[in-house]
Amino acid sequence: MRRAIVTLALVLAGCGEATERDPSQWPISRVEIERAIPTDDPGERTYRAHCIACHGVDGRGAGGATGANFTSPEGPLTRPDDVLLVSIIEGRRGEIGVMPAHRDVLGEERSREVLGFLRARFGADVAIAPLDDAAVDDAGPSDDAAIDAGVIDDTGPSDHAHPSEAVDPGVISPTADFIENPGFPVERR
Amino acid sequence: MSIHTGAHVTSDLELECDVCVIGSGAGGAVVAQRLATAGKRVIILEDGGYHVSARFEMSEGTMFPRLYQEGGGRATADQSMAILQGRAVGGTTVVNWTTCFRTPERVFDHWSEHHGVEGITHAALVPHWEAIERRLNVQQMRLDQVNANNLVTWRGLDALGWHKDLLFRNVKGCAHTGYCGTGCVIDAKQSMLVTYIPEAVQAGAELYANAWVERLVSEGRRITGVIAKVRSTETDSFTGHTITVRPRITVLAGGAINSPAVLLRSEIDPSGRTGKRTFFHPAVGAVGVHAERIQPFVGSPQYVYSDEFVAREDGMPFLIEGAPMFPMTLGSIGMALGTERQAQMELLPYSSLTGVLGHDGFDVNDRDEGATITLTSGGRAKIDYKWTERLSNGLRDACGAALRIQLAAGARQAYTSNGLYVRSADEIDAALARGRWGPCEVPVFVAHCMGGCAMGTDERTSVVDSRTLRHHARDDLFVIDGSVFPTSCSVNPQISIYGLASWGADHVREALG
Missing domain, CATH: 3.50.50.60 (FAD/NAD(P)-binding domain)
Structure with missing residues (x-):
């Protein structure tokens, strides 16, 4: 019996030791492969450099787990370009989480390029919703509902700008007001 | 009739x-x-x-x-x-x-x-x-018909200066669907x-x-x-x-x-x-991951081959061929489990496979007897393959050749079914030496039953x-x-x-x- 216990203890001790795996002995990351693929599209280059980590090679954001799913017919690509440019530049706090502002890394031109790439690569089946619906949808309920539900913590300081005036009045909100006056938000800030 | x-x-x-x-x-x-x-x-x-x-x-x-x-x-x-x-x-x-x-x-x-x-x-x-x-x-394939997956093997063979040629296939009006x-x-x-x-x-x-x-x-x-x-x-x-x-x-x-x-x-x-000396062309290969979309499930399975090692005398000879990868094929080849398997599967569209068929049964000293067929108590065939050092070493060498082909064709990484990953040809010998090549240590697929x-x-x-x-x-x-x-x-x-x-x-x- 004692021998059995000793044996069992040794076996269990052995179970606890995880084998250290040499990191080189692991499949190459898909993002690394995607970034290495030659492309003439500057928008695609920008996407690979700044967006792919969360939104994924396939633009689906790991099924919405790490970023918005661009291929979804109800996803962000239903919004007009000017609305989306604000999200890219100023960041966005949505149901999934926080997308950082890219005002310091992407100017207007590169933002427009990457948006063009998003529509071409992922938006083939996504219809752009009428302006009013898109604006209303974007400005309010989803974020607020998420905040109310406690999904998004908006109490602490954030490095990322939020597109809602309620949180950061200094950042212009992508509302009908902005759309009527589509000066680029970076300039206005 | x-x-x-x-x-x-x-x-x-x-x-x-x-x-x-x-x-x-x-x-x-x-x-x-x-x-x-x-x-x-x-x-x-x-x-x-x-x-x-x-x-x-x-x-x-x-x-x-x-x-x-x-x-x-x-x-x-x-x-x-x-x-x-x-x-x-x-x-x-x-x-x-x-x-x-x-x-x-x-x-x-x-x-x-x-x-x-x-x-x-x-x-x-x-x-x-x-x-x-x-x-x-039966007709020989043309280079302009070759799919991206087989072109990788072709490019690799070309870069290494190894023998390469286009395969003959028994097809009429082939649409290259890949579902052979x-x-x-x-x-x-x-x-x-x-x-x-x-x-x-x-x-x-x-x-x-x-x-x-x-x-x-x-x-x-x-x-x-x-x-x-x-x-x-x-x-x-x-x-x-x-x-x-x-x-x-x-x-x-x-x-x-x-x-x-x-x-x-x-x-x-x-x-x-009866049932003795049954042979299979034990097959292994190497997957290369490329910075291009290969889609190895698109196009006919095989277009190219190489006779480079069919007459070697210092070990088991082998024939090199392009080989397809379908989701189930990749999902069932190899020892990887869990997140490693998931990572491999995610790379499928960028992956290419070079296959290698070992020539079993040719050892003149007759230590290479292949499988023996016997019957189970229910009368079904039971297949016992006698795994030899010649086979293990041959599979190792075959994997090495396939890794070299994939890397020479520009793979960012190449790996074998027993989980050896390399990024440059310099790493191959050490990887092969590290690998284990016995039964159930290197997964083997066979599709040719002979003897x-x-x-x-x-x-x-x-x-x-x-x-x-x-x-x-x-x-x-x-x-x-x-x-x-x-x-x-x-x-x-x-x-x-x-x-x-x-x-x-x-x-x-x-x-x-």
């Missing part, structure tokens, strides 16, 4: 004929067509079902169980080798990848020198091959199912599908009956009905593994050699007379399929078997008088 399935057989049948052909694959279909068109009364018994292209669903999950032996799960007893062998009217020719090679002359030389093979020669088969290749529209392995949906593949079988039936042959030959009944040196148990087309289980055929001549063409199993169940094994009823002239060391393909111990029994090869044939075997079957059919005709 018709094709009957298990559903048509509603009572026990007793049938008479000139020739009973057991099996409808590369061997049986050709023999049946040759004899039926010569006016002989032919009955074909086939264990598998009768499936036509309208029922090919382009899905690995449904078609492997339908068209492969043991539902696609055939393997050696120790599970070290997965065996893809067809089971259907048309046999493996329905699911093969359409690669066509004639048996190389050096193989016949080896058989003659080391296995006492006389009578059948390369030259004797040439006229048969010519006729068959015309009938099956689950049955050609447009009947472009010139398999037995759409060529020799319909011709045999047209000429009067009766084909019984879902008919599993349990045993041959002997009286002295004669076969007096072939007993088959009928299967349900729905469940594949036995219906309780039997078919008893009383032929003048019996042609056993169940293929390697199944032909020896029929002989063993029938207790026809005077030399004790087990070796032909030769010495009754003590062979099962079948190589001058006629007649069984040494029975006057009216011929074995005409890949099981008669004394070694592996060193190339994808379909053309080898067609040629041998056509040649053998002449000897059956002679015996019929």
